[in-house]
Every structure is written in structure tokens, then in C-alpha cells.
Amino acid sequence: MSLDPLPPEQLYRHCPLEWLEAEAEAGDADQLPGFGQERALEAMELALDLSGNGYNLYVAGSVGLGKHDLVRARIDAWAKGQGPADDLCYVHNFDAEHRPRALVLPAGTARQLQRDTDNLLEHLLTAIPDIFRSDEYRARREELKKEVEEREEEAFSELAARAGELDIGLARTPQGYTIGPQIDDEFISPKKFSELSEEEQKRLKKNIDRVNADLKETLARALRWHEQLTKKLKRLNREYLHLTLDERIEWLHRRYQRLEQVQAFIDNIRRDVMENADDFRAAGERGEKEGVSVGKLIRMREFIRFRVNILVDNGDAEGAPVVYEDNPTYTNLLGRIEHESQMGALSTNFKLIKGGALHRANGGCLILDARRLLMTPFVWETLKRALRSREIKIQPLELQLGMLSTTTLEPEPIPLDVNVVLIGERWLHYLLNTYDPESSQLFKVYADFAEDIARERDSVAVYAQRICALARDEKLRPLSKKAVARVVEQAARLAGDAEKLSLHGERLADLLREADYWCRREDAEWLSREHVQRAIEQREYRQRQLQERLQEAMERDILMIDTAGEQVAQINGLAVTMLGDTAFGRPSRITATARLGSGKMVDIERETELGGALHSKGVLILSAFVANRYAPERPLSLSASLVFEQSYGAVDGDSASLAELCVLLSAIARVPLRQNLAVTGSVNQLGRVQPVGGVNEKIEGFFDLCRARGLSGDQGVIIPAANVQHLMLKSEVVEAVRAKRFAVYAVDSVDRALALLTGLEAGAADERGDFPGDTVNARVQGRLRALEDKRTALLRRDLDGLEEGEPPPRAGGGKESPGPDRD
Template structure:
């Protein structure tokens, strides 16, 4: 039953249900010429924070950027950081070298930007030149003759010592014999060795004299034998000095050329001097087979020399680089972040060398900017802690994950730390940042700049044009079909719909660009050069259809009567509430039948959803607010004598939120006043203890959910939805709903108080208190108050009856 014209607020004008965008405002924005940083220009709060973080060199002013993923804040961050890094000096190159004093601790050397590759090539050339030049000198005829002379000299000394000792022994009647067991001394006569049996026949005095002579000869023989290793050592030393003397001529010549190329780098000059000294001391490595050739993959000849004297270019700057590097690490594992030491298998064992040290993102971004996704950083073991250690210490220390995990690892290296100077930009969801801020007190120490990206902006013609340019630029970047101004206008309207506010626009380029691309594909298939409003509308409809399986099932169940929702007639204590379901990112409205039953009592309002643990805390709060409203309005001078029950009929899942509290209040007052409520109206909104209706979320989806049901059954012209007046500014309804309202087949009513909603639903005035304190005669409030007073009287009478029964004497 439709209410009288003067009962309740009139329907909203169709022009207030959807705010359109004038395509003329967007003319010329579809040429894809929008600057890359325009997205950031629409984020003044975040832009100011990024300017601070990028502009200051103070430690700790790293940036934590937060915002929705669909806002593509990573692209905005990268663009802003590249702009800040452009023109800055390129950072230094870094190489790792063999540490001759401590091989397990490779030495890190700094070179000016771009010079590390040349240094590494120069060292390789040095090794190759020496591999050819040193053998030629050391194996040359002249050098071998001088070496032979040294060996002959020392060999002659040994022979002379033996010969002199032999002659002396012969003169003293003793012979020196060489046996398999070594040297032996025996008595001799006439130059011949005396057999033992003959020696035994000698007189005792003669034998004793012979023994003393043999003992003396044995001592001299022992001293002579001891002098042989010393002579051999002297020989080797003489040969080594000869080789080094000859090698220095070649080495100095080659090294001087290397020094000339890097004479301006003292640290490099010192290391080259160390290399020169080591080469001279280890000439054997350049002769014959390289004993270290298997220490690296490939087992190439000379590999061991490159391992010892080569350079591992850890990080270098490209010659054409414009400013400092901006590096994005998409997989921030510990090794990818701080670097790692790799191993290779050799003869069943894992071996490594300084040439297997690999740079991490901190090395590549050092001197510039590093962008990291917060979720990836926090989900990788040890990465967050390692990043904090690097920022705290101001240096990059390559750490082995196996040590953290307590695993027995292979023999590894401890590379020199590298000084760290960069700006870290971490980006992620707001929830991650707030959780991290609560759990990690170190966050403020290392990330002093918070860049909070808004997901909405004010809807002005300038902002509409800027958003259209961003979408058009995205299409150009994807080489997609361009979109006409009318199509861009429809996308801007969709941005307002996503924002849930006709006066705001969603700053979410990702979903808007996706819609534009899909519309462009439809235009291309139809042979149209540019996608228009029709193609955009078709793309939006297709996107809704792809995700609407659950919505369609629920809608069909309601049409078939499985889920009971009435859209005509009137019923006492029953009202159509509205809720929003979100399934996989697809939100849609769903009508819900809410019923109330009342009787005298003192239990108050029983929330059945809460009793069965299907109601959330916010829903329970809304029901408790109803109790406060009833007590304040109808039981000001006496207790509220009421026992009521509220329930969402055919609800088999949880109920949360207070957006149905106004509907629940109307159902409760209808049951108390015994006045039926219109079933062709649905209502949404929360209510406070003073009866004021408050704004709720998802108003567009809720209206469209009830409209679709009414349209499927046939619009009668009396159907509609009651919403809070505060939600009127949020309306961006679908074109078919707006058309139905314009034609008078559907209506949207905005109410500010529960009384206005009650008047619309009952067709009766809600009623205000008169001067005598009573509600107006015939009003809904009057009926409610009268009913509650009757409940109170009944309760008092029952109380007296119970008291009389208790005082009545019992029969013996």
C-alpha cells in the first residue's frame, strides 16, 4: 500500500542518483600524452613524503609507501625515484680480489664508476702475457745455462766434500762403503776392505786403534751428510733468486703498463704491488700444468692463475647510465638481497672462490634507490632482519643462510663488507605497515618517512581529466585500442562507483585500465577505431557476469521462492533489509527478510543471531542500541516491560555490521504497534540511540540488489529503497535503475530519522510528542507507547498475582 503523499520524504530526483561526466571535459585526453608522474601529482600527501625521503641524505629517512595494490603505487614510486636519481653522480664500481694474506676473506676494492670491467680485463691480459712471457724467459737457453752453472757449482761442492773425506779415511786405514741402508765405515789395508773374520784375528791393541779411527770417520761422515741438505737448500735459493731476477724484468714491464692505467687509484696501485710480489714468489704457477685449474667451472688452462690474480666485478655502472641506479627487487630472498657465495662440485666436494661471490640488490642499488615489496620482504626468512642490520651498520655483509638455520655448511668465504649508502623504498598494504609498526620497534628508526597513497580523490573536472589521461596513457603503453571521450567519461563514472561516492574518484588505475582494454578489444572485434561508451558498458557488464555465479544462484533461489523475499503487500513485524556480499572481489546486494516478535516480559530484545553465534560484535552492538532507543523514547518513567526477538530469516551464515539496525527497529516497532510494513520497500541504514539514521557502506550494491529482484518480478511503480540521507551523495546507480526511477517505476527515499523511515513503511505518521507529553493520536509512536504500557500493566498484575500466591498460607 503506497503511503499518502504527505507521509515521509519524497523520492530522490533521478538526477541525484547518478552523477554523469561530460565527455567534452575529457576531449583531448585520449591521446596518451599524459606524463608518467601524473598519478603522483594526484597524491599530494604521498608526493610530499617522497620529496622528503628522496631529497635528504640523512640516515634513516628511508621510505615506507603504503596504499592499495590496484593504485599501482610501485609505478609511481619508480617514476619519482628515477626522477630524483637522474643527474646524481653514478656510484662507484666494486670488485672482489684474492686476499693473499687471508684467502678466506676476499678483498673488496672500490673503483670509479664504469672502470671495473677495464680493470678486470687488464688483469686477465696481465695473466695471459705472463703465462707466455715467463716460461719463455725461464726456459730460455741463456737462463738455463746460468741455472746449470749454479747447480753444477753446488753439486761439485758435495762431491769435493765426499772426495776429501774418502781420501782422509783411506789414509787412516778406513774405507767408506755405500750400502742399501746408507753409508758404512770398515777397516781397510792396502786399499782393500778387511773382512770381519780377518779383523777379528788382529791384535787387540790394533783392533782398538782401528775402532777409534772408524768412529772419528763416522762422525766426519755424519757431518758431511748433514751439510748436503743445506747445500741443496742453498742451491734452490740460488736458483729461485736467479729465476726471480730474470722474472722481475718481465713482470715489472707488464705490471708497469697496468699501473700506468690505474695510477690515479692508490688502493688499486697497492693491490697491484701485492700481485707483483706474489707473482715473483710463485713463478712455478706459470710453468707447466696449473695446480689450481680445477677450482672453477670449466677446468681451463690458466684458471688457477685467474682465480688468484683476476678480479670479480661485483657491480659496475653502465657507461650510458643517467645518474644513480634505481633497482627493484621482486624476490627479496636473503641471497638476492645481500648477495651470496656460490659453490661448485669438484671431486665430490663443494668448493668456492672469490670469483663465485654474487652481488645482491643492495650492491646493485648502492648509491641509488632500492624498491622492495613489503610482503615479499617480510615473508622471506631472515631478509627483514638482514636489511635492518645493513641499514644500522651502514655496510653490506654477505651472510650464509645455513649459519642462521644451524646447518652444517661447506667451507665458505667471509668477503670484506662494502660500505652502504642508499635510499630504501618499501611498498605494501596499509595493514602490513600498521602490523609491523606495532610489532617491530625498529621500524621508526630505519623508515622515518611514511608515504600514504590515497585511493580516492575529489571529483572535479580537472581530476576527471587527469584520471582520463592516466587511463589513456596506460592504453598507449599496452598498445591497446584507444578510447573515445565518451568511453573515457563512462570509465570516470565507474571510478566514482568504485570509490563509493559520487563526489570522489577512485585512484586505482589498474582496474580502470583493465576495463578500457576490454572495451578496446570489443571495439577492435567490431571494426571500430575507438571504444565508446557502449563498449565500456558492455565490458563492465561482462566483468560482472564473469564473477556473478553466486549472485545469480541466490537471485534464482529468491525468484523460485526457495529464499522468501516479498516485494508486494504488507506484513506486521517483517521488513526487507539489505546487505552486501563480497565473493572473490565481486560485491553485490542481497535482500534479507528481518522479522520481530514481541510479548510482555523483562528480558528485553533477544538477538537470535547472537544467541546462536552467527552475529558479529558490530551487529550485536546495533541491537543493544535499539534497547537504548526504546527505553529512552517509550519507558522514560517506568521499566521497559518487553521481551522481543529479532532474526534474519533464512540466514545460514554470519551477520556482521550495524547497517540493518534501522530495519530491525522498524520491524520491532511494527510488531509493537501492530501495524504492517510495506514489503515493496527495502531499507538500509544504522540508527543511534536518538533515532537518527546514519550512513552505511555499499549503498549502490544494496539498492541494485533489491531493484534486480523487483525488476525480475515486474516493477509495480510503488517499489523502492529507503537509504540514509547521508548516503545520498554516494549514489552512482546503474543506468537501468536510474531510468526506472526517472520513469516513476522505482523510487529511492533518503531519510534522516527512524520516524521518517517508519512513516514510509507504514503509511502512517510516526508522531511526535505533544505539549501534554503524549504522542499524537493515531501515530505509530502512540500505538507503540500504548502497547508497552499495556505490557507493563500486565507485568505488574502478574507480579502481584505471583506475590499473592507466594503469601497465601498452604494447607497442612
């Protein structure tokens, strides 16, 4: 059964230049970024239109697809068609100072309100001192005071006269009033009082008590007069304050007549100014005395309560806000309450409330990186809480953890209306859905970015437009058609599929920049295919040092790989080494042993815990294949082992299972395998060869080794037939195949691979399950039957050698238990 190698045309699929005949400049550059991502764009449209009710968006895809740029561009376009979001601000709560009031105002209103309240304060700090210094106000104030003083003087004069008639003196001193007996309008001393008759003393004492009672009554009346004076002075103050305040307040009421929250704030300002007018008078007078401007006076601590703290000002915004928070910490997302140090103690007020990303994005869209969000403590739960409650509640993190001992605020929550977009990788999305059921309820829309697109004429034409548009945006030199074709071919290589084009825009941009670098080095006007090729080669050269070290080890037989001759139970498998975004293939020697046994197949990699689950699965499939094909109705009398020689790290994947099966059958049949061929491919229980990944790198890895040792013309690689459509090999490999110095074979079954490796026919089973003549399968079957016969003969011999009544040997070779005593 002969098998021809693949022709060079199947190893590399060139981009036809006629597919690029459309002028790239004719393409609409604004539409190119969404090329190939129609599914994701439709998901974004759904999420943006169905705002609320958990229709937030998770954008998934690998790094380099341009997710962030496309999401920003699409959301920015959506935002321009929306109305501006509301302004958000906090004002003082005159009823509960520790709970500032939140104001949600139409765009531009917060700035206007702040300006109006500051102007009102400046006016009051100037007008109120002037009022209290006016001649009219002072005259009326003095008149009220004089009236009380005259009434008080008259009352005490009358009291003094009545006391004099009773021979009791009444005198006013700095310490108060003095009452005592007197004769001829003179107070008498205690000595003279004692010399008076007892009846006279009793009379005077009685009169003193009477006058003392009248004095208390008069003092009480005077106190009431002063209380009345205070009320009259307050009414006087209010009367004059109304003259300067009412007009301004009424103007503010008319200006904000449709905003009930602002109306209530204005009324609170009027009430507080009326009650604390002396603060304005004292501050204004102190400012004039010390030369402090009114603008500085309004920033004084005692007047903060009349001002407005703006968290978000959308007055100049065009459309809805779009916020990308690159560092989504707790405070950056939710906002914070700052504190000031005063006399060694921390204090705060509503002016020290600072907004976060949720405030800035409220009414629009908030874009977050999922990985950064989840890596920051407490942020994920905080975001979910805000989305569930649909409000932003600023709370210090220390307060939630019970670690805050300073005085803080409890700001009124702000209603939240925002679309949240998380951008991350697919595994992170599925991980969240698995371990956090709430995530699927809060992020109901999933936008999955495509990794590649079909390589067809129309798509290639658009892809070429995208390449030229990117070159124009980056201000690179113009590309020739052949250069564009080479970039398209490299995109297929990056996709790992000749019929696909990679959509990883960042890799494409890097390739164009580096090609332009070599173009500038040569001072060329046009960027040619050779410049693109050199950029590809130089990038590989920069990353190839480890690959060269491994190849050097193989050339020096430190890593032992044969590329000529034949060996029994030895084969060259192919593996791919991934280092970051770099991948290269390298051959590995796989060996097997087969001997008489009980049907156990040992995977040495698994036994040493170096084999992964997929590799172990592949070995178990081999065992099932051998038993099903060669001994479907008989037990396997075989013990076998498989190992990757000189493998010092973990081994996973089933892409070597075809090579492992071939080497196992070689060990069983004792048929040599060609060492000038390397094998890659997965195999199922029925012997069908399945496709694997990294086929281009694997072929090139073995080719590099063969080329270093000298191409003999009979060297090559066996790959799955299903992988032919993925081939985009380097030009040196294609040229070697064209010169018949190297070959690539495609097989769809293990039998075809065995025929290539052994030079013998594999053989097909007849109706009885027997394989014909001198075929590989017949040798395998014959060896297995020979092992079975030998095992049966050994068991029969052991049984025949036993004496009568003696128990048979115990399984496992242990000592026999003593039998019963014989006569």
C-alpha cells in the first residue's frame, strides 16, 4: 500500500493578487475595526438598547483581538446619540449634618447652582455688615434699647421711692442691688441698728423683706423686658435681612422652580441665614478689618454648609458619559470620604465627598477590565451590590470592616442607571458563572469576539483594506500588492489554518510596524513582500535562542534523535513548545517494550506523575485499540510500557498517540520503524487518525533537524489527513518538498502510517479476524497469540507439576500455605 507525499501546492496556500484588485483606499476605515466581529457587535447592540434589568455586558476574547478599542469605538458612537447625563452633587443637610443630601440635577445645573449659591454668600457677606452699620438700623436699635432702659430706670426709681418711705435704702452697685435701713437718707451701720429699740428693729426688718420682694418682682419684670427686647431686635434684624435676602431667594426660587430638591435647599439657606446673621456680620467685619477678600470668606468653615459639592458636572458633555476605569479599586469605583486634620483630630464634611467611576458613568456606560476588577479586594461584591440596588452608596471600606473610629458621614445614596461592560477572557466568564450565580443575572449579555474569519475572496479583500487602513493610521509607507498578500498569508499562518485569517489586530499591527522599519532601513518608497518576510524572520530570530539550543543538543546527540536507519520499538514523535506567544516544534524519541504479561499497559509518564490527563487518556485508547483489533475474544497476554525518552517535564495532550500506537505495535511485532520519519497525530479506538494542533511548527521542527544533519531525500513527516487544510509551512520547507529532498505524508488511519513506517503492508482482517500473509497486523496478531500460547503452556505445566492434594501456586508468587498432612 503505497502513499504519495503531499505536493508543494498543498503545503502553502498563496494569496491570489487578483483578490486584492479592489483599491484599499476605497474602504471605509471607520467600518474596518468591526470586521469579522458581527456576532459580538450584535450582542453589544442588545446590551446597550436593553439598559437595566441585568442586561450588562461581558466581552470575551483572547488578548490582541482589539476588544478594548472596538468596544470603546462602538460605545462612543452609541453615547453620541444619547442625551447628556444628569449632574450629581451633595449639599449640607440642615436637619442631620452627618447625612448630606444628594442632588440629581439636569446637565449643567449643578455648576449653575454652585455659582448662584456662591454669589448669594458673597452678597450676604457684604450686605449684612452694611445693614447693621446703617444709621437707620442703629437708630431703631438704639430706640428699642433706650425704651427698655427708660422703663427699667423708671421701675427702679419708683421702687427706691417706695422703699424710702419705709426707711429702707435701695442702691445699685456693680455687684447688684443693696438693701438696708436708713435714717435721713443715710444707711445706718449694724451697730446703730442694734441700738434701736426692738420694735423699731422688727419694723425695719419687715420693711426690708417687703422691699426685697418688690425688688425681685421688679427684676423679673426687667428680665421680661429684655427678653422682649431680644425678640424685637431679632424682628428688627429679620426686617432688615428680608430687605436684602428675600429678593435674592425669590429669584433663586423662580430660577429652580421645577427642582423640588433645590427649592428645599434654598429654603434651608434662608432659614439658616436668618438664624445666624451674626456670623455673616462678624465675618464681614473681620474681613474688612484684616483685608480678606469675600471670595476667601465664603470658603471659611462656618459657611461651607451653604455651598455645593459637585461630584459630576455634565454641563459640557455631548451625549452620554463613557468611562473606562483602568484601576478599579474600591475608592476609584465607589468614591470616598476624605478627612481633614484639625488640632490632631480628623474631621470631615460633605465638601470632602469625592465621586468615583460609577458616579462619572452614571447615565452612560462604565467599561472595566474583568481581571483587574477581580484581582482588587472587595470591588466585585461592591459592584454587584450597586447593580442590584441600583444606587451608589458611598461607604468607607474601613467602616464596612469595622476598623474606622473617626467621625464620618453617611451620604444619601444616589440612584444608579449605568451599563457596565466587563472585558476579559472566556475562561474568566465561565469561571464566574460557575462559582458566582449572581454574575449571570447581572451580566446577561455575552459578546464573544471571533479569533479568525474564513479566508474567502470577499473577506480577503476587506482584510487587505484593513491592512492598508492600519498602515495609513500608523503613518507607515504604502504597501505593494505583494506585501499585502504576504501579510494575508501570515494571518493564515497565525490562525493555524490555511482557510482562516487571524483577527488578532495587535499582531498584524506589530508586523506592519516592523516591516516598515526594514523598509526605512533600506530607504525604500514602497513596503514590499521582502520587507514583510524579513520582519517575520527577524521576529523569529529574536525568539529562537532556546529552539537553537535544543537543536544543537540534538545535533550533538545530547538529546538523542535518529534521522536515518530503522529501529524496533523506537519512533520520532513531534511536540510543540509554547513560550508566551512563541511556539516551536521539536522531535521527541518515544520507545516501547512488549513482553509476556497479564494485559497491563504501563504509561511511565503517568506512573511518574509527569503525564497529564489527556496523555493518559490517549494511552488508554491505545490499550483499547490493541485489545479490540488483535484479541477481541481472547485475553491479552501482554505487558507493555511507553515512555518519552529524555523528557524531564510534564507531558500532556494526545497528539502523540498515533506515534505511541505505532511504536507499541513495532515492539509487539518486532518490526523496525523508519527513523527518517517523524509522526504526529491523535488516534481513536478504531484506528482513525484525528487532527492535532501546531502541525506547522511540528513539521518545521523536524525539518530543521534534518536540514542541519543533511537532507537525504527520504526524510519526512507523517501528519493526519485532516490537518492538510491547516498547512502554511515556511518557504524553505516547501522548496525542499518541491526538490524532493523532504516529504510530508497525510494519513487517515494507523494502517497507512504503519505502511509508511515499516515498508510493509498493514493488512486487513478477514471474516474470522485473521490478517493475511507477511503484514504488520499479522505479525502483531501472531506475536500476541504466541504470547498467549506460552502463558497457557506455563500455567498448564505449573498445574501438571503439582502433587495430588497440593494447592496451586498463589497469584503474585507468594509462599504457599502448608497443606494438610499426608499419610
